[in-house]
Each structure stands twice: as structure tokens, then as C-alpha cells.
Amino acid sequence: MDSLTQAVLGATIQGVGMGRYQGRKALLYGAMLGTLPDLDVLIRYADPVSAMTYHRGFTHSLFVLPLLALVLAWLIKKRWPHSAYGFGRLYATLCLALVTHPLLDAFTVYGTQLWWPLTPTPQQWSGVFIIDPLYTLPMLAACVYALATRISAAAQKALAATLLWGCAYLAWGTYGQYHHQQRVQAALAQQGIAVKRIMATPMPLNTILYRVVAETDNGDYIDAVSGWLDQTPPEFIRQPQGLALAAPLQHDALYQRLAWFSDGWLRLDDINGQLVVTDLRMGVPGRHNFRFVMAEKQTDGRWQTVTPYRHEDDLGDLGQSLALLWQRMFDSRQSLPLASWALSGDGRQALDNR
Incomplete structure (x- = not known):
């Protein structure tokens, strides 16, 4: 997905998980985490085929990102050992903010290497276009509301509601690609x-x-x-x-x-x-x-x-x-x-x- 969507998704997750402890900073931290896997675009390759096929590789791996979240959670708790939130809550939030990035990417048709370093065909579930306002704008509006209200209880509920909306929208899009495959195949068979x-x-x-x-x-x-x-x-x-x-x-x-x-x-x-x-x-x-x-x-x-x-x-x-x-x-x-x-x-x- 586009960078704005990934940042907003990460901010929404961090706002739900850590907003009561970190306040509005949670949205910033989440946006940074949500964008982090795409930093692989800074790697320069000799040709455009390599640039295309190595993107969404190791930085999008479901083997790598949970380990990165574990390291980050350990470092944060080491730096702030008496923080009000526990290690489990912190790790779960960081992990979700990171791994939802490649999972959302896998709902596009581009191809995401979720199981790197294993090499099955990259995942391409084709449930959503790479930019889709109906997915992004509700989360963006909830994040703006959360910023304005210093992540009030109502804002946290709004953030959570947009996460549920996003899940339902992806399910709708994924069913849609199956439905239209069947519709076209039947028309061709006729x-x-x-x-x-x-x-x-x-x-x-x-x-x-x-x-x-x-x-x-x-x-x-x-x-x-x-x-x-x-x-x-x-x-x-x-x-x-x-x-x-x-x-x-x-x-x-x-x-x-x-x-x-x-x-x-x-x-x-x-x-x-x-x-x-x-x-x-x-x-x-x-x-x-x-x-x-x-x-x-x-x-x-x-x-x-x-x-x-x-x-x-x-x-x-x-x-x-x-x-x-x-x-x-x-x-x-x-x-x-x-x-x-x-x-x-x-x-x-x-x-x-x-």
C-alpha cells in the first residue's frame, strides 16, 4: 500500500494499544513503525527488475519483524523500566504495528515475501488496490480526531472502530476478486x-x-x-x-x-x-x-x-x-x-x- 496508508495504519494501532500511556506521541511512534518496513526502497539495485523483486523482501518478513519488535520492546523497557505499561502490552502493540504493514501489502497484487528467507511465490491476495481512499480516509480522520482530543477514550474507540472497518473492507475486496473471477470464467465458458x-x-x-x-x-x-x-x-x-x-x-x-x-x-x-x-x-x-x-x-x-x-x-x-x-x-x-x-x-x- 501507499506510504500514507501504512503510516496511518501504524498510528491507529499504536494509538489503540498505547495511547492511554503515551498520549499523542503514540500516533507518531506508530506512524514511524508502520512506515519502517518500506525503508528497503533506500537500497539501490543495478536494474529495475531487481529493485522490483527484492522490494517487500526481508523487511516484510513475518520471521524478521516479530524479532525486531522483541528487540525494540526490550530496549524500551530497559530505558524506562518503571513505565506504567507492561512488557507484554508493549510488545504486542509494536509487533502489530510492524507486521500489519506486510500483511496489508499482501492484500495488493504486487507480491509480498511474507516468509523470507523461504521462497514460496510472494503473497498477492488482490483484495485492494495499492491506493484506496475508502480504506485510508476513515483511519486518517480518526487519527486527526485523536490528535485533537489528546487520545481521549472516545478517540480510542474511534481508532478501534476504523481498524474493524479496515478488516471488513479487506474481506469485502478479497471476496470481490473471487466473485469476479467466477463471473468472468462463466461468461467465457458460455x-x-x-x-x-x-x-x-x-x-x-x-x-x-x-x-x-x-x-x-x-x-x-x-x-x-x-x-x-x-x-x-x-x-x-x-x-x-x-x-x-x-x-x-x-x-x-x-x-x-x-x-x-x-x-x-x-x-x-x-x-x-x-x-x-x-x-x-x-x-x-x-x-x-x-x-x-x-x-x-x-x-x-x-x-x-x-x-x-x-x-x-x-x-x-x-x-x-x-x-x-x-x-x-x-x-x-x-x-x-x-x-x-x-x-x-x-x-x-x-x-x-x-
């Missing part, structure tokens, strides 16, 4: 399209409209849109995944790491002699967040792997795209220009449009 696997994730800033991606049996994939308020079948386009282009990268360690990190949700394109690898999980057709040039075609026609670099696309007017998403959210008759987005952003025509 048209005789079988899928090998399918995933869904909320579209920007909401949990009403979902993007659903499905792999087919013939090397293509479906990019679909489905919403809770829809009165028409899901709209979708069908595009080639281009996995045959992966042969020059099969022994490339960074490509293998990217495939692991993304759980194989990749697309490959030959764009003007550049072998572009796209993470299909984040974005919309033609407007994907993570696209990397990983090989370049030589004069003899062979591919030569290169240190990956970002492939820059002309994504057009972002504000206009968000406005179209907003209209589509409430009126399924306002279909999105998926095919034209795919053509302008990915440099080739979608195979099929519905």
Missing part, C-alpha cells in the same frame, strides 16, 4: 473459451470494478473487466501472451526471478527489436506498470540479453483514463476502449474484442 488459470484484482481507487486476467490453452490470455453494478456481461479482449519469445531468456537469472515473483503472469513482445517483458498483474491493457526490456535483437537476428531497463510507453491522458474507469464503474454500458488502449500501449492489435 462462449466456448476454456481457461487454465485466472486472477482478478480491483481497478484503481475502488473495490467496485475489477480487472480479470485469464490464460487460455492456446497461448493467449483474456483481459476482462467486471463490476458489481454491471447489468451487461463482462467486456474483454483476447491477446497473445508471446511466451514463445522467452527462449533467449530461459537461462537468464533476472527473467527467472521475475517469473517467480509474478507467478508467471508475464507477456513478451518484440517491439522494434526490443524483447519487452510485461508483468500482466498490474495495470490495464496497454497501460501496465512494470515493463522491462530484457534483450535486444542483433544485426544477425539473434537476441542478446541486456541489463534490464524500463520500457517507456506513451500512456496518454491518465486523467481521462481514470474518468472513463469512473464512468464504467457505475454504468456497464460505457464500455472501456480496451482494444485501443492495448494497441496504443503495447504496440499491437488485440486478437479479439468483446
Whole structure:
């Protein structure tokens, strides 16, 4: 999630757990703890694939953060041994302020390595977009109220209530991605399209409209849109995944790491002699967040792997795209220009449009 949300979540937890003892300072301490795991962004890597796939690693581990909380709690009690709060309460609060950061990150589609140093596929529960005002703003309002009232009893109740709201909202979003997977898969089956696997994730800033991606049996994939308020079948386009282009990268360690990190949700394109690898999980057709040039075609026609670099696309007017998403959210008759987005952003025509 975004840094503001993580800071507000940490502040809310610390305010509930320690507000009666630390006063308004609890909100500051909690905001710092809630932001702490993302300090790994300060580590510099040689290429953007490494930067992407090592982020949310050891600093987000459920093995590491409870131990860090234990050390912090011991140091605090050593410095203030006669404080009114006990070690157990202090440790529980610090631990929750830290571990809820990676847990919240795992509810996005990016990929969070909760079990580092073990290497299962990073967790991507896809219950919420990386920025969602309906999750963040109630907690932010409660924190402002707590600051204004010096964390009164009423403010602590408000903070606790927003934590419960946040949990319910994440549950709602997670159920939503399951529901829309099923809805799109049923619509495809009616048209005789079988899928090998399918995933869904909320579209920007909401949990009403979902993007659903499905792999087919013939090397293509479906990019679909489905919403809770829809009165028409899901709209979708069908595009080639281009996995045959992966042969020059099969022994490339960074490509293998990217495939692991993304759980194989990749697309490959030959764009003007550049072998572009796209993470299909984040974005919309033609407007994907993570696209990397990983090989370049030589004069003899062979591919030569290169240190990956970002492939820059002309994504057009972002504000206009968000406005179209907003209209589509409430009126399924306002279909999105998926095919034209795919053509302008990915440099080739979608195979099929519905």
C-alpha cells in the first residue's frame, strides 16, 4: 500500500494499544513503525527488475519483524523500566504495528515475501488496490480526531472502530476478486473459451470494478473487466501472451526471478527489436506498470540479453483514463476502449474484442 496508508495504519494501532500511556506521541511512534518496513526502497539495485523483486523482501518478513519488535520492546523497557505499561502490552502493540504493514501489502497484487528467507511465490491476495481512499480516509480522520482530543477514550474507540472497518473492507475486496473471477470464467465458458488459470484484482481507487486476467490453452490470455453494478456481461479482449519469445531468456537469472515473483503472469513482445517483458498483474491493457526490456535483437537476428531497463510507453491522458474507469464503474454500458488502449500501449492489435 501507499506510504500514507501504512503510516496511518501504524498510528491507529499504536494509538489503540498505547495511547492511554503515551498520549499523542503514540500516533507518531506508530506512524514511524508502520512506515519502517518500506525503508528497503533506500537500497539501490543495478536494474529495475531487481529493485522490483527484492522490494517487500526481508523487511516484510513475518520471521524478521516479530524479532525486531522483541528487540525494540526490550530496549524500551530497559530505558524506562518503571513505565506504567507492561512488557507484554508493549510488545504486542509494536509487533502489530510492524507486521500489519506486510500483511496489508499482501492484500495488493504486487507480491509480498511474507516468509523470507523461504521462497514460496510472494503473497498477492488482490483484495485492494495499492491506493484506496475508502480504506485510508476513515483511519486518517480518526487519527486527526485523536490528535485533537489528546487520545481521549472516545478517540480510542474511534481508532478501534476504523481498524474493524479496515478488516471488513479487506474481506469485502478479497471476496470481490473471487466473485469476479467466477463471473468472468462463466461468461467465457458460455462462449466456448476454456481457461487454465485466472486472477482478478480491483481497478484503481475502488473495490467496485475489477480487472480479470485469464490464460487460455492456446497461448493467449483474456483481459476482462467486471463490476458489481454491471447489468451487461463482462467486456474483454483476447491477446497473445508471446511466451514463445522467452527462449533467449530461459537461462537468464533476472527473467527467472521475475517469473517467480509474478507467478508467471508475464507477456513478451518484440517491439522494434526490443524483447519487452510485461508483468500482466498490474495495470490495464496497454497501460501496465512494470515493463522491462530484457534483450535486444542483433544485426544477425539473434537476441542478446541486456541489463534490464524500463520500457517507456506513451500512456496518454491518465486523467481521462481514470474518468472513463469512473464512468464504467457505475454504468456497464460505457464500455472501456480496451482494444485501443492495448494497441496504443503495447504496440499491437488485440486478437479479439468483446
